[in-house]
Amino acid sequence: MISMLQPEKPVRGPIERSSTSAKVAEYLRQRITDGTLKPGQRINELTLAAELGVSRSPVREALAMLAGEGLVRVTPYKGTFVTPLSRERFRDLLDFRVALEQFAVRRAIERATPKELQRLAAVIDEMREHARSGNFLGAVESDLRAHEVLVSMAASPLLEQTFQQLLGEFRLYIAATIRHYEGIDELATEHAALLAAIRARRRSRAVSIIERHIVHGFAGALEELA
Amino acid sequence: MISMLQPEKPVRGPIERSSTSAKVAEYLRQRITDGTLKPGQRINELTLAAELGVSRSPVREALAMLAGEGLVRVTPYKGTFVTPLSRERFRDLLDFRVALEQFAVRRAIERATPKELQRLAAVIDEMREHARSGNFLGAVESDLRAHEVLVSMAASPLLEQTFQQLLGEFRLYIAATIRHYEGIDELATEHAALLAAIRARRRSRAVSIIERHIVHGFAGALEELA
DNA sequence: TTGCTAATCATTGCCGACAATCGACAATGA
DNA sequence: TCATTGTCGATTGTCGGCAATGATTAGCAA
Numbered sequence: 380m381i382s383m384l385q386p387e388k389p390v391r392g393p394i395e396r397s398s399t400s401a402k403v404a405e406y407l408r409q410r411i412t413d414g415t416l417k418p419g420q421r422i423n424e425l426t427l428a429a430e431l432g433v434s435r436s437p438v439r440e441a442l443a444m445l446a447g448e449g450l451v452r453v454t455p456y457k458g459t460f461v462t463p464l465s466r467e468r469f470r471d472l473l474d475f476r477v478a479l480e481q482f483a484v485r486r487a488i489e490r491a492t493p494k495e496l497q498r499l500a501a502v503i504d505e506m507r508e509h510a511r512s513g514n515f516l517g518a519v520e521s522d523l524r525a526h527e528v529l530v531s532m533a534a535s536p537l538l539e540q541t542f543q544q545l546l547g548e549f550r551l552y553i554a555a556t557i558r559h560y561e562g563i564d565e566l567a568t569e570h571a572a573l574l575a576a577i578r579a580r581r582r583s584r585a586v587s588i589i590e591r592h593i594v595h596g597f598a599g600a601l602e603e604l605a
Numbered sequence: 606m607i608s609m610l611q612p613e614k615p616v617r618g619p620i621e622r623s624s625t626s627a628k629v630a631e632y633l634r635q636r637i638t639d640g641t642l643k644p645g646q647r648i649n650e651l652t653l654a655a656e657l658g659v660s661r662s663p664v665r666e667a668l669a670m671l672a673g674e675g676l677v678r679v680t681p682y683k684g685t686f687v688t689p690l691s692r693e694r695f696r697d698l699l700d701f702r703v704a705l706e707q708f709a710v711r712r713a714i715e716r717a718t719p720k721e722l723q724r725l726a727a728v729i730d731e732m733r734e735h736a737r738s739g740n741f742l743g744a745v746e747s748d749l750r751a752h753e754v755l756v757s758m759a760a761s762p763l764l765e766q767t768f769q770q771l772l773g774e775f776r777l778y779i780a781a782t783i784r785h786y787e788g789i790d791e792l793a794t795e796h797a798a799l800l801a802a803i804r805a806r807r808r809s810r811a812v813s814i815i816e817r818h819i820v821h822g823f824a825g826a827l828e829e830l831a
Numbered sequence: 832t833t834g835c836t837a838a839t840c841a842t843t844g845c846c847g848a849c850a851a852t853c854g855a856c857a858a859t860g861a
Numbered sequence: 862t863c864a865t866t867g868t869c870g871a872t873t874g875t876c877g878g879c880a881a882t883g884a885t886t887a888g889c890a891a
Contacts, residue, residue, distance in 0.1 A: 398681060399874075400669070424843070434876045436662070439844090440669040443626070447673020449766065455624060456843055456882045468762075475708075475763040482704035536694075537701040540675070541767055625844075650873070660846045665874090682852045682873055837888080844881070851874070859866075 400437035403427075404444050411450055411461055412547050414554040419463035422451065448544055462548065466604045469552050472545065473597055477590050479542055480526065484585045486533035488577050495532045499574055502528055507567035518563045519553070525570050529589075556600035566596075626663035629653075630670050637676055637687055638773055640780040645689040648677065674770055688774065692830045695778050698771065699823055703816050705768055706752065710811045712759035714803050725754045725800055733793035744789045745779070751796050755815075782826035792822075 407427075410416045428438045442459045445451045453459045487495075506521035523546070530542045569592045576585035633653075636642045654664045668685045671677045679685045713721075732747035749772070756768045795818045802811035 401681075423841095425841095435843090436875055436877095439662075439666060440874095443666040443669035444673040447670040455627075457884090458843075471761050471763050474712075475761060475767075478704070478708035478764075482701075486700075535697050535701060537697050537771070538704075541701075545763070651871095661873090662845055662847095666844095683854095684872075832891105834891085835889085837886100839887085840883105840885075842881105842883080844879105846879080847877100849874105849876080851872105853870105853872075855869090855871100857866100857868080859864105861862105861864085 399433055400440040400444070403431060403433065403437050403441035406431065407441060407445055408450065408547065411445075412550040412554075414551070416461050418461050418551055418555070420461050422459045422461065424459070448547075450547060462551075464551060464555060464604070466601070469597075469601055469604055472549055472552065473593065473601065476542075476545055476549065477593050479538060479545065480529065480589050480593065481586045483530045483533040483535075483538060483542075484573070484577065484589050485582060486535060486538075487529060488580050488582055488585060490534055491532040491577065495528070496574065496578060499525060499528045499532070499570075503567055503570045503574060506570065510563050510567055515560075515563060518566060519557075519560070522566050522570070529573075552600065552604070556597075556604060560596075561599065625659055626666040626670070629657060629659065629663050629667035632657065633667060633671055634676065634773065637671075638776040638780075640777075642687050644687050644777055644781070646687050648685045648687065650685070674773070676773060688777075690777060690781060690830070692827070695823075695827055695830055698775055698778065699819065699827065702768075702771055702775065703819050705764060705771065706755065706815050706819065707812045709756045709759040709761075709764060709768075710799070710803065710815050711808060712761060712764075713755060714806050714808055714811060716760055717758040717803065721754070721758045722800065722804060725751060725758070725796075728754055729793055729796045729800060732796065736789050736793055741786075741789060744792060745783075745786065748792050748796070755799075778826065778830070782823075782830060786822075787825065 407416070407422070416422065422442065424435050424438050424442070428435045431438070442451060442453065446453050446459070449462065451459050451461055502521055502525045506518055506525060509515075509517035509521055527542075527546070530539055533539075569588065573585060573588045573592065576588055633642070633648075642648065648668065650661050650664050650668070654661045657664070668677060668679065672679050672685070675688065677685050677687055728747055728751045732744055732751060735741075735743035735747055753768075753772070756765055759765075795814065799811060799814045799818065802814055
């Protein structure tokens with residue numbers, strides 16, 4: 380079923396691997412971050428190869444790439460496993476994400492263009508609209524997109540790459556704790572406040588808003604995990 | 606010449622790939638970070654495989670892992686190349702490194718144990734001794750080790766992994782600009798000041814010291830690059 | 832039944848070979 | 862002279878197979 384392979388996502392890090400293994404890698408990223416492949420689950424090379432209609436070689440290369448990105452763990456002769464969840468890991472992800480986004484905010488204040496700020500505003504509007512109409516998942520997606528836009532405003536490829544990687548793993552936890560999210564109505568409000576602080580170039584205020592937004596937003600999820 | 610392969614480094618991220626490809630990966634990391642393989646240089650799979658006495662499969666898997674880590678770039682049917690240097694990239698590395706280490710400093714102030722602080726002090730002594738005896742490379746290595754210790758004090762696996770990755774690429778630039786480093790005598794002094802600030806739990810002071818230390822230390826190198 | 836040992840099976844690690852593609856150079860034509 | 866096209870060698874991408882390792886289960890003895 381080669382048709383299951385998506386047409387090689389154009390924007391995903393610096394990699395442009397030989398279409399086949401690149402497609403397998405992208406396929407696996409999808410399956411991992413959307414929860415089809417669960418944390419800790421084993422990935423059988425032969426099964427996967429048959430499923431995608433390719434041989435094991437590109438599959439193994441794809442797995443090696445994902446191992447390099449940290450999405451899976453490989454134990455020699457035992458197998459490849461989706462990186463498992465843990466409360467400590469989530470705590471670490473949260474803390475590190477706060478650090479990354481604070482950096483993003485500081486840089487955004489220095490170098491964001493009006494156009495980019497406008498784009499962020501548009502995403503926030505979208506978020507507000509989703510919240511108003513009760514579209515829970517839509518609001519969460521908009522929230523994530525807003526964070527991506529914020530990070531892109533920092534104009535740092537390294538930050539961007541690191542954040543994308545982190546966000547991939549982060550989605551695992553979002554998927555696993557989705558029921559613990561409350562107060563999506565506040566999401567847009569908080570983002571709007573952040574945007575205002577960035578526009579006003581109020582560094583310390585913006586930095587503390589983003590921290591509160593992230594920590595507060597996932598406090599419940601952290602509490603209920605394992 | 607299988608003997609050229611190092612005995613699978615135990616501490617290097619989450620990976621424990623099937624010894625052979627893991628060894629090849631480690632071998633390549635060495636060659637890349639010590640400058641034997643220069644930025645932009647092509648890596649020939651067949652040559653490398655023959656050189657190490659293995660087949661192309663583990664070589665390709667190793668290259669895929671390094672691609673995931675960002676050390677090399679793969680272009681389909683054209684080849685694998687060591688990630689090239691650029692002034693913009695160095696600028697980005699510096700900025701991002703500052704952000705990471707500032708995070709590390711803040712966390713270290715909160716949770717560093719006396720034992721860890723003592724270990725850092727020992728490395729600084731070592732650094733001072735190297736500088737005094739004119740051991741240039743030794744002092745630079747001690748400096749890097751001090752930064753690693755600092756980062757480890759933050760007790761954040763994500764930070765640690767990200768920093769290690771960044772440091773790998775950073776070494777490329779250090780190797781390329783090694784002649785532009787002056788004032789190694791000040792290195793130990795600056796680290797000592799940082800350690801004192803951490804011990805005194807003076808957050809903002811420690812954060813600004815680490816920033817100055819990094820930015821100032823590589824200003825000359827940045828200037829002279831390309 | 833329980834615990835240990837050994838054989839069996841599934842799965843991964845590695846290899847050699849073949850197909851696909853690229854880059855360079857020569858041949859052709861305007 | 863220059864651009865275009867065709868060919869060839871080199872290199873990469875993929876495949877199927879075999880060996881090595883780990884997990885499972887069957888067999889046996891206490």
